[in-house]
Amino acid sequence: MGREALDDMCRMCEWLGDGDIWYKNPRNYANRMYKLREPGKKATPFTGGAEGLASGLNRAIQAKADGDLETYQQIIKEINERDATRPGGQVLPLQDCIDLVRDIGTPVAAMHCICRKTTRAEEEQSINEYSCLGLGTGMFKWERWPERYRGGVQFLTPEQAAEFLEYWDQRGMVHMVMQEGGDFIGGLCNCDYPDCVPIRQRVDYGLNYRLTKGENICEVDYERCNGCGECLGRCQFNALKYEATIDKPNIDPMMCFGCALCMTACNRQAIRLVPRRQYAALQYVW
Amino acid sequence: MIPVNPVITIDRERCTTPFDCKRCLRVCPPAVFAVHAAKIVRGVETDRTEPGAYLLAAVYRDKCTGCMKCVEVCPVGALTVAMPQEVRA
Numbered sequence: 118m119g120r121e122a123l124d125d126m127c128r129m130c131e132w133l134g135d136g137d138i139w140y141k142n143p144r145n146y147a148n149r150m151y152k153l154r155e156p157g158k159k160a161t162p163f164t165g166g167a168e169g170l171a172s173g174l175n176r177a178i179q180a181k182a183d184g185d186l187e188t189y190q191q192i193i194k195e196i197n198e199r200d201a202t203r204p205g206g207q208v209l210p211l212q213d214c215i216d217l218v219r220d221i222g223t224p225v226a227a228m229h230c231i232c233r234k235t236t237r238a239e240e241e242q243s244i245n246e247y248s249c250l251g252l253g254t255g256m257f258k259w260e261r262w263p264e265r266y267r268g269g270v271q272f273l274t275p276e277q278a279a280e281f282l283e284y285w286d287q288r289g290m291v292h293m294v295m296q297e298g299g300d301f302i303g304g305l306c307n308c309d310y311p312d313c314v315p316i317r318q319r320v321d322y323g324l325n326y327r328l329t330k331g332e333n334i335c336e337v338d339y340e341r342c343n344g345c346g347e348c349l350g351r352c353q354f355n356a357l358k359y360e361a362t363i364d365k366p367n368i369d370p371m372m373c374f375g376c377a378l379c380m381t382a383c384n385r386q387a388i389r390l391v392p393r394r395q396y397a398a399l400q401y402v403w
Numbered sequence: 404m405i406p407v408n409p410v411i412t413i414d415r416e417r418c419t420t421p422f423d424c425k426r427c428l429r430v431c432p433p434a435v436f437a438v439h440a441a442k443i444v445r446g447v448e449t450d451r452t453e454p455g456a457y458l459l460a461a462v463y464r465d466k467c468t469g470c471m472k473c474v475e476v477c478p479v480g481a482l483t484v485a486m487p488q489e490v491r492a
Contacts, residue, residue, distance in 0.1 A: 175462060182408035182464040236434045238425035263448040264440055311434040317463070 125400035200326035210377035218278035331375030333390035341387035348379035411461035418481035419454035427473035433466035
């Protein structure tokens with residue numbers, strides 16, 4: 118399993134990183150290729166969200182809405198205990214996404230966003246509308262499940278994929294790697310609150326293992342910041358706000374997911390990424 | 404138990420093509436609703452105009468404020484939003 122995992126790694130890096138960041142490990146883009154189904158066993162069909170309705174989370178939310186907080190908290194606790202034992206998605210900054218599609222995450226295909234299809238009945242029909250990236254050879258099988266890949270897919274060159282990611286970053290979308298089957302990174306999502314299901318599950322319901330925070334946090338360089346406010350409104354995690362006292366933005370490091378959307382909006386390079394593990398009280402906050 | 408949020412009911416006899424209609428899904432400020440294909444069939448793209456092919460649900464009900472915007476836009480009168488005090492009475 119490679120080098121010994123460091124204490125301050127997120128659990129995916131510990132399990133799948135071979136000593137480094139898990140989504141930079143080429144192995145995690147290839148595993149599926151070698152996975153064979155048991156003889157006689159059928160593929161699990163996509164259910165398009167139907168399973169979500171019968172899920173524990175849905176029961177929890179209905180209990181919460183009905184005023185039964187005890188049941189709500191109990192179900193959330195059970196889901197978290199189960200999720201802790203398996204990988205989930207993780208937020209990553211634009212530059213890491215671009216490195217990923219240029220170096221290891223090929224082939225890359227643009228496709229519709231399943232979350233916004235579900236929450237807003239969004240239909241993305243062509244490359245001008247697609248907002249999600251599917252990774253790996255599994256994408257060649259999309260025609261078997263045209264409803265899951267509604268609107269089709271379009272394979273992109275690494276350069277096109279980088280441009281695609283820059284476009285959605287400009288539009289204010291958080292980038293996330295999504296794993297499938299436990300050890301295969303099959304998606305690079307671009308989404309925002311409240312339409313993104315993983316963001317929402319984490320922010321609203323405390324399902325913290327569904328979406329892990331990024332490797333870094335964003336920090337304002339107050340020498341460079343002139344308080345223009347371009348970054349305000351970019352944060353999907355309630356970490357960034359305008360602080361009247363100092364007349365400049367303020368980022369709460371405990372809340373920050375390191376998505377770097379505030380950083381990419383800054384024209385003065387006044388926001389920088391700092392590794393989470395640099396701070397004693399943040400290195401275990403995932 | 405006193406409900407915190409309104410109780411949302413969807414009459415599926417009336418709401419038959421929610422993915423085609425989209426109105427409540429689009430208008431809801433906290434995006435309470437979700438829509439999904441009733442069944443995903445290999446090799447088939449679901450017809451969004453076929454009655455019953457997609458189902459609407461009020462998944463994120465804990466975010467419902469009772470603003471009634473969804474009831475107002477529903478073209479077939481399929482939605483009812485009952486306020487907590489009404490439900491309790």
